[in-house]
Amino acid sequence: MTAATPSVRDPRDPSDSGRPQAPGTGRTRPDARDEGRATAGRRDTREARDTREARDTRPDGDGPTRRHASTGRPAAARATALFSHRAARKLLPLAVAAALLVPLALAFPGAGSWPAQLAVDLSGPLGRAGDWIIDHRDSHPLFLYFFGHVSNAVVICVRAVYTVLLAAGWLGVTALAGLVAWRLAGIRLALTCVAAFAACGLLGMWVPTMQTLALMAVAVTAAVAVGALLGLAAGLSPRTDRALRPVLDTMQVLPAFAYLLPMVLVFGIGVPAAVLATVVYAAPPMARLTALGLRDADAGVLEASASLGATGRQRLFSARLPLARRQLLLGVNQAIMTGLSMAVIASVIGAGGLGDRVYQALASVDVGAALAAGIPIVLLAVVLDRTADAAGNRLGATPDPAREKHLLRRVFGGWYGRLLTVLAAVAAAVAGRIADTSLWPESWTVPIAEPVNRAVAWMTAHLYSGVPVVGGTADWSARFTGWVLDPLRTGLQAAPWWTLLLLAGAVALLVGTWRTALTAVLALAAIGVLGVWEPSLDTLSQVLAAVAVTLVLGFAIAVGAARSARAQRLLRPVLDVCQTMPQFVYLIPVVALFGVGRAPAAAAAVVYALPAVVRITTQGLSEVNPAAMEAARSLGATRSQQLWQVQLPLARPALLLAVNQAVVLVLAVVIIGGLVGGGALGYDVVLGLAQGDLATGLVAGAAIVCLGLLLDRVTQPAKEA
Amino acid sequence: MPARPPRTVRPPRTNRRRRLAAALAATTGLAVLSACGAADMTRQSSPYAAAQGAKTVTLSVQSWVGAQANTAVASYLLEHELGYRVDTVQVDEVPAWDALSQGRVDAILEDWGHPEQEDRYVKGKKTITPGGDLGVTGHIGWFVPTYFAEEHPDVTDWKNLDKYADQMRTPESRGKGQLMDGSPSYVTNDKALVKNLDLDYEVVFAGSEAAQITQIKQFAKERKPFLTYWYTPQWLFERVPMTEVKLPEYKEGCDADPEKVACAYPHTPLQKYLNTRFSESGGKAAAFLKKFHWGVEEQNEVSLMIAEEKLPPEQAAKKWVENNREVWEPWVR
Incomplete structure (x- = not known):
């Protein structure tokens, strides 16, 4: 920004550059690809450095607060004041929200689900809109003179x-x-x-x-x-x-x-x-x-x-x-x-x-x-x-003219x-x-189809059940569904709706600002208003469970990989393939292993989201300041102490980013999981596409948008500072 | 980035302006050119069709293998006997009607009965013309594996299904028995049926036929009991023998209100449909597709080659065509 266009914000202020500040790791979806690309390592690191720079220059909260708090008081007092002030500032909107919600909650005391009085049924108008489009597509000027030409131009x-x-x-x-x-x-x-x-x-x-x-x-x-x-x-x-x-x-x-x-x-x-x-x-x-x-x-x-x-x-x-x-x-x-x-x-x-x-x-x-x-x-x-x-x-x-060229x-x-x-x-x-x-x-x-099919058949035949000690994949799937997915879903669906709104608001406030919280709460409320509260919570439970698995596996792999350059080299092609391979390819083997249901959807989601998490975490861990590591080592810290007390805390931004990535990527695949029995919103979208049912499909699509916004906001720290 | 000397500050200004003007003119010209005529949304062929100047037919393939078998044999004959180029597009059933109406595909070879679409496109818009019977009669129903039906013969009556509900339980069926349904695109009344017959079952949608088949095979390998929505003719019966569960008898009109259905599915003679314009001016190809007519065994033979022997559809079709000249010869004449 030049002097000619005075800007209130610092040009490097991340709030100004928003998410794209970190082409390597900062954005959400494209990074999945970005990470998945078989990029030359040097670029990855270069971009990571950009991220770090951008993050380092990020103010630790909003400007006004800091200025207010730092008006000439002793350091310790200032710190406590800052803390209490910030805490109060953070709690205030929550209190307001609670005050607003409690009367609503009393008015609609329904046990768990979103009250029907607050929902809007869109199936009528949307169905009519769909019919209108199909009936008028061949005759209406909008189609004849605009969409028709667009379509023809594309075809040509x-x-x-x-x-x-x-x-x-x-x-x-x-x-x-x-x-x-x-x-x-x-x-x-x-x-x-x-x-x-x-x-x-x-x-x-x-x-x-x-x-x-x-x-x-x-x-x-x-x-x-x-x-x-x-x-x-x-x-x-x-x-x-x-x-x-x-x-x-x-x-x-x-x-x-x-x-x-x-x-x-x-x-x-x-x-x-x-x-x-x-x-x-x-x-x-x-x-x-x-x-x-x-x-x-x-x-x-x-x-x-x-x-x-x-x-x-x-x-x-x-x-x-x-x-x-x-x-x-x-x-x-x-x-x-x-x-x-x-x-x-x-x-x-x-x-x-x-x-x-x-x-x-x-x-x-x-x-x-x-x-x-x-x-x-x-x-x-x-x-x-x-x-x-x-x-x-x-x-x-x-260009270097002096360099000898071939x-x-x-x-x-x-x-x-x-x-x-x-x-x-x-x-x-x-x-x-x-x-x-x-x-x-x-x-x-x-022809590679036949050997591959034989291999897959062998795998599914031998892993599905009856594997000694660990049990077959069918048992895992049943246990995962029974012990993780079901309780989560029941819990979410049984919780009173206003508790969930408050919870979403509180989590968003903890990681972000009141604006983040507002977006999160509104997104969740919109889901209820659209009348897809239950299926959305079903999808949410799948996302949460799959994210948990992804993070546990991803962090474990990353901690291992960060220690050895050779492991990273070996891992890279595997991660590339996992990320660029279309999900449709591995949906079927996943069904063969885990049976129809929500478990295979979650498994496919883990396969897809794992590479991004592993990459980001590995990168974050291996770029921890070597001086800090050296210091820890010379102080006699054990390897696990180094990991838990130095490496992980220092890599915190990368870890948070990994969580955010995991959430968004998992959501994308859980939706595709509708094709293998994932049910919920994914099934509704598939149904909408398969039956040309605009009402179901679009409402589910809108709910997915809201869910995505909610999940993204509650996992993206201080983005909208 | 270091502040480099701004050596590019003075560009060849006129040149750039000229280029800009030219671009602008080109865009306007294009806009005018395209705006003067109406685009016909019913003539929307695939960009991949006729790429090398050949006569092309575009067929829709539905996701089940029976439909793939129809399409494979039809395209093989069109290509090798009649000299057409054939493009296939995989589309779900309902959108396929829409695509057919728009001319994106020329024919659907196997339709399981869509009265609403028939009203809209065949009777209303007249953009689609019936192409006659395929020759195969389709039937949807509830099936249990034969090995289970032999052990418990009374399971084949819907009234006794509740007795077996706990054996059909899965992690997904919420404590009830599982009735597995397939792709959301298929014709189904199962949710209403379960409710109206007051059964202790939960309809679990596999989401796609592929997922459903995989699950059925996996159950069969373990010889576990299961109850599934399925249909004949289907090649899977050759691998996993299944017995139909008798539902209350189908009577004309008993499925008119989708909320109140409490009867079995009808037997549907499967139909072919052609795009009207193609039907009138499609020449030999249209005539061939109208004559295309085969039986359950023939279709299953090809389906099995595709699904079980994993032959590519073209090769399966080639094999069948070589051995069944007397069946297809009348179609191409």
């Missing part, structure tokens, strides 16, 4: 990209990918790229891969454009930023599944709905990072360009945008990763491509085939991520090189055409 774009990809043939596409990767990052990434595409072909998934790639290309381009525009608006005008931030916040905690129904309703099943759902899902990270980059621009440079007489637009294009390019590229990367995960989930609404193969394999309970389609998704994720990452690093690095790289450098790259790819494509192998030759495929 996807078809154009798809045709080009098919025309290029496997030789052309692979050559282009390899060359681009080579130009950006060198021979290793190029080989990875070529190997990845070859693997897609070998698995017999060439055409679906191209379909997904075409869909992705269109969706991500649109998402980047939309996100950049929004981010531009938010980065340049604080007012837009304030208006936009809550919206983006909400979109980040929304599980992908909740986006699908409105799209299907307007566009019907098919590629346009899938592309637009992907755009909506992938745009927020881009918008956030763009805004962040613009706001964080070096004040000195801006001042200099202003003093040289640059106009506003010149300043934007010549100083602010170039300065923000690291964030911009990171945004593009995020958009790609979120887009890819959505492209799979969107197969439920007819996206086609790889996701559809996974989904069809699911129908015939064919884990092997699902895996064969899932691997290309993982490979695409890895390749796209590394390429975008390399592009980012290249932009960040200053002859070939010199040939392929610069504008000529770009032309040469394209020409080489075209040559490869033409060669492929001449050799008449535009599609991957069918004889070159390796």
Whole structure:
């Protein structure tokens, strides 16, 4: 921020930059991907350092309080005063809330559930709206002149990209990918790229891969454009930023599944709905990072360009945008990763491509085939991520003319090189055409489905029950359901509704401010008003139980991994795969192991959320100040003392972040768990999609949004300071 | 970032402006171009269709394997005998009607009876045309494994189900017996049935057919009793023999009010439906799909190859087509 636009807030104030302050670890959903990406380690650490910096500069509470408390008193007295003052400040709203709620509670004394008098039944109007849309979709001008064209434009774009990809043939596409990767990052990434595409072909998934790639290309381009525009608006005008931030916040905690129904309703099943759902899902990270980059621009440079007489637009294009390019590229990367995960989930609404193969394999309970389609998704994720990452690093690095370059790289450098790259790819494509192998030759495929299925069958046959000592997975599942999930659900559903509201408010107050608490309480109340109190609490109980398991396992693994670099190296590919593999692939083996019900949903959620928790915690633990560790060691602390009294307390911010991540990720998968008997809100969303039942689906979707907000707020310390 | 000398402060201004203007003009042009005509929401084909200039048919595949078998054989014949390119899209039943009406898919080959959609699209909008019988009769019901029915023959009458409720209990069934239902997209009255017949059972939704099949197989391996919503024809009967539980007899109209249903499910002759425009101008492909007609055994043969031998649908279809020329030859003529 320059002097020209005086800002009340410090530019580094985290409240100003909100969540995007920590591209590596600070955001919610995209990080799942971000963490999941097979990123080069150096970037992870670099971003973690950013996080730390941002956190260190964070004021310890709100400004006014501190100033008030520190008006010339002895230190000890000041401290106690500060404490009591803050405690009082924190308790006051709670008391007010209690005062407001008690009469309500007396008026509607119902034992546990939300009082019916306070609920609104939306099924009538929503059902009518759904019918109206279906009846008027072929005739109403809104559809004829707007949505219809949007839909056609999407179809035309996807078809154009798809045709080009098919025309290029496997030789052309692979050559282009390899060359681009080579130009950006060198021979290793190029080989990875070529190997990845070859693997897609070998698995017999060439055409679906191209379909997904075409869909992705269109969706991500649109998402980047939309996100950049929004981010531009938010980065340049604080007012837009304030208006936009809550919206983006909400979109980040929304599980992908909740986006699908409105799209299907307007566009019907098919590629346009899938592309637009992907755009909506992938745009927020881009918008956030763009805004962040613009706001964080070096004040000195801006001042200099202003003093040289640059106009506003010149300043934007010549100083602010170039300065923000690291964030911009990171945004593009995020958009790609979120887009890819959505492209799979969107197969439920007819996206086609790889996701559809996974989904069809699911129908015939064919884990092997699902895996064969899932691997290309993982490979695409890895390749796209590394390429975008390399592009980012290249932009960040200053060119070093003195460095001796390889002859070939010199040939392929610069504008000529770009032309040469394209020409080489075209040559490869033409060669492929001449050799008449535009599609991957069918004889070159390796069937992996059968061995995988045999392995899964063996596993489920031997682990399901009767395993000595520990018992089979069926027994675990029964115990988990009976001893953890059931009591939790019964407890939540039996607790009077106003107690839960108070509890949510109190927890939110403890970790945040009155604003956090207000959001949390309102979100919970909205769930009640929507009339889905019971199923929402059911979902909540599943989330809580799965988060607990995730955290226990995740922290244990992380503590182990933080001690040895080799363990971390071994862990990384496993974590990558766990995170980028579409959840649909492992839903079925999970059912085979744990039976239908809430337990498999929780298990799938743990698989999905564990990597993020392990990564963040490991990183937090291994970056604990070495001096502090050394000091502890020299004082004769044992290893466990070091861990409990030094490492864990110092890594507290990372641990809290891990909790937040775990909550949001688990919620996303528990919803998908509706497909394997998870019931509750997830089932309602699936039902809404499957039956085109807008009333059930949208209400459940809205409840999920509220639940996500609630969970996010009560686990995100002092975000809205 | 160090304050670099702002060497890029003076950009080639005119150039940039020109580019901006060009972009603006292009956008406006595109907007005008697209706004002048109405977009037809009933002509929405898949972008992947006809990518290489071939005649293309898009078929909807529902999530159950029987439907996959229909589609696999139909697409094999369309591709190899009639020279079409076939695209398949996996869609749930109700959205498939909508997709059919919009022209995103050209045909549904197996429909289990959706009177509401029929009223809306076939009689009302006339965007969908009936394509005749598939030849298979479908039936939904409640089933117990045959090994259990043999031990306890009286379980096959709904009146005795309560006696076995505690044997059918699972962690998910809230202390009652478990009646397992499948995908939320399937036609079901089970919640109302359990309530109206006053049974000591809880309907537990598996959420997807895949989850339901996996669970049934797992139960069967342990030879445990279970009660499940299921339907015939279905390939799983070949692997896990199941016996139907008799519910109060089905009479015409007894399922009219979904809240008050207290009778069995009907036997439904499964239907094919085509997009009206495709039905009229779809040429050989439309004629072929209208003639497509096979029996339970044939469908099950292909289903089993897909689901149990894990053959890819195309190969299963190829195998069946090679051995059953006399069945399909009339369809393509």
